Amino acid sequence: MAALRVGVVGLGVMGSHHARVVRELDGVELAGVVETAPERAASIDAPVYRSVAELIEAGVDAAVVAVPTTLHESTALELADAGVHALVEKPIAADLDEARRMADAFRRNGLVGAVGHIERFNPALQNLRSRVEAGELGSVYQIATRRQGPFPIRIADVGVIKDLATHDIDLTSWLAQSPFRAVHANTSRRSGRPHEDMVAFNGRLDDGIITNHLVNWLSPMKERITVVTGERGAFVADTLSGDLTYYENGTDATEWDAVSNFRGVAEGSVIRFALKKREPLRIEHEAFRDAILHGRPGIVTMDEGLTTLAVAEAVMRSADEQREIEVDPETLPSALAGRLAGNGSGR
Structure with a gap:
């Protein structure tokens, strides 16, 4: 079976950790990252894109959204419209209206939408x-x-x-x-x-x-x-x-x-x-991967994040x-x- 192609949007502190775990996870390939800061992009051994649209065009099955909270909705909706599963860092969105639109979009498109409540x-x-x-x-x-x-x-x-x-x-x-x-x-x-x-x-x-x-x-x-x-x-x-x-x-x-x-x-x-004592972020990514590939429970859903x-x-x-x-x-x-x-x- 081909590896699940996963992208990471945003290479801040959490985004860098997500990229590391995605790279190391069985059955998953780090397909690319979205980052506009040259100093952050230089540290990643993967294709670097300047927009979510470029990442989607390159071909991804799923993506991690690790941008500032105020950008969660626009990023997630762009992924949902393209048929891409997403793991969005917590909190799910800046307000409830944004969170509802996100949860509705992933449900409507039959996609896995997860929220990164890592605890x-x-x-x-x-x-x-x-x-x-x-x-x-x-x-x-x-x-x-x-x-x-x-x-x-x-x-x-x-x-x-x-x-x-x-x-x-x-x-x-x-x-x-x-x-x-x-x-x-x-x-x-x-x-x-x-x-x-x-x-x-x-x-x-x-x-x-x-x-x-x-x-x-x-x-x-x-x-x-x-x-x-x-x-x-x-x-x-x-x-x-x-x-x-x-x-x-x-x-x-x-x-x-x-x-x-x-x-x-x-x-x-x-x-x-x-x-x-396994790394919680790795366990979280395994749950996200298994929800996409096998429909298994275990992720924090967008409704729960809402x-x-x-x-x-x-x-x-x-x-x-x-x-x-x-x-x-x-x-x-x-x-x-x-x-x-x-x-x-x-x-």
Whole structure:
């Protein structure tokens, strides 16, 4: 079988990583890249084109869209009109109208449209989801995330909510297998830019799980932590190191009063799981390839990307209006909107 010809549009930080993985992936050929900056184009051992039209003319089956968010819609629609499958970096688009047009175009043309929410492909989170789904934690009570670090110079067109918090919105709903129903947020602007650089928000999922998220570009240390707490204990996933640790609720009370008073709930076993740590971007590209060639599930669909963006916009609105905002079913794909229109089952 001939290799799948894949192009990469944009050779910024993420685009360069995409090009590297495409080149190394079985069953895939890096057919070319679109880049107008000579210094970036010079580093790639592949045909370089100055426009998406030139890339399409050269012949590609699929493409990665790694341009600034404001260019996602125009780039993706050009690919869809040409019958080219696409993996679009997150967030899917700058606003919901753009996201809807993108999702509709790929659906209408029978194409695979994926969104690059890479955290779903982190081995620690994939293993965590399997364990939660298997009932190892019992009922899930809360999901909390911390995503913070220094300011990334590469981001100029969106704030921390759409650039970073969309990771946490997507992975939280995916881990719980339940959509967000409401959010309440606070933001700040400390770096002199027009967009927010810090957000703290709480959420409520459709099944009653409560969530908490701290996201910023202002911390001197880099942190990527997800904590899932339930009736049997808590899982802690570190997606920087790919580690997953389980803290079990204890069954034996601590007899040392001073320690017991300090620590509270009795402690059980603590287990750090040995995981096979493959690169998440490679796993993401394998899922994209297999969706195109074999129709396999596993990608983050454009409808899911649209849903995540709708929650992100609700977070921004909550911060502006200083109140809890319910996620409007009318903004979401029809299947999810129908679910939210009904009564959520409390947990």
